[in-house]
Amino acid sequence: MAARRTLCLGLVLLAAVGVLQSQAQAPVPVQPDFQQDKFLGRWFTAGLASNSSWFREKKAVMSMCLSDVAPMAEGGFNITTTFLRKNQCETRSLLLQPAGSPGSYSYISPHWGSTYSTWVVETDYQEFALLYSEGTKGPGQDFRMATLYSRSQTPKDELKQKFSTFCQAQGFPEDAMVFLPRNDKCLKEQD
Template identity: 30%
Template sequence: MKITLVTISMAVFLTGIHADVQPQKNFDLKKFAGKWYRVGLAYDSPSFARYRKKLTVCMGLVEPTETGDVIMTVWKTKSSTCQKEVFRYEKTTSPGMFTYFSTRHNKVKDITVVETNYTEYALIFKYKKFNKEYSQVSLYGRTQKLRPELLEKFKRYARQQGFSEESIITPALADSCPTGGH
């Protein structure tokens, strides 16, 4: 019996701890489209620690395609310049769950919109597996500043996902990036 439980536990671990992360019920991509700011981030990668103090709020534009995929354009300030990146998030069979291929890591990553009210905030869970499993929780807002209750909701959710207080940050406000619109 003990061996069976260990085997089942290992199978669950190896197939992904993120399996219990569910998308927003009745997720509506059209309502989710538009401009979002990443105002909170929880990340468990050891190499991320050196970038924590340099991180600023970044802006993203969610544009649904006719096929249900998403073009995600992100602008972030890096070394005093505004940098633009474009990602294609592919829909899955579950509305609110997407995958994309990270050219930086040469791996497919999962993205789940866990909770949103569409007009103010969204909690996003990102998962990838390299030589070990990594996950991120992000808080997005329609503005760069959110109500304290929403920041606390984000921190509470991140802690529930196993993130330590040290790995949960709310980046500094960003300068106007992109400048003059997008």
């Protein structure tokens, strides 16, 4: 009888955790009628949010990145990002493969070797784009990240607010978000 009560209590707790998680994180939409050709070109990474402990440790020293988005022959994107690391400019490329509906992609992390999903949540193609990524780095290590891309190094306040609102809907606490300062050393094109 005691084992049965323990089992029931465990199931109730699991259900409660599931309800809390579903309330904390809104479903991630994809940009309706996403047009990949309009998404191409130069973007600045203006804002980030993540549940990663690494991100929280490093966010104070992070600065704006420059990303060039180019099409791949088989579909998807090659995103080449230049960023400042230890006072040196580094460049990395990420290959996003189509994964389902337009605006949905997957990629393999060169660092972790894990597969992640990425969605273009919203974009107007001219000023901003909101992206969301998730995956698992290892057992019990879920990774989630939201990104604000801007065509300008000085995104408008309403775009920052849109990003903050989206991040809160995804359950990111305030201390898991950052708006990245300009870094003229590695940004090839100024406003």
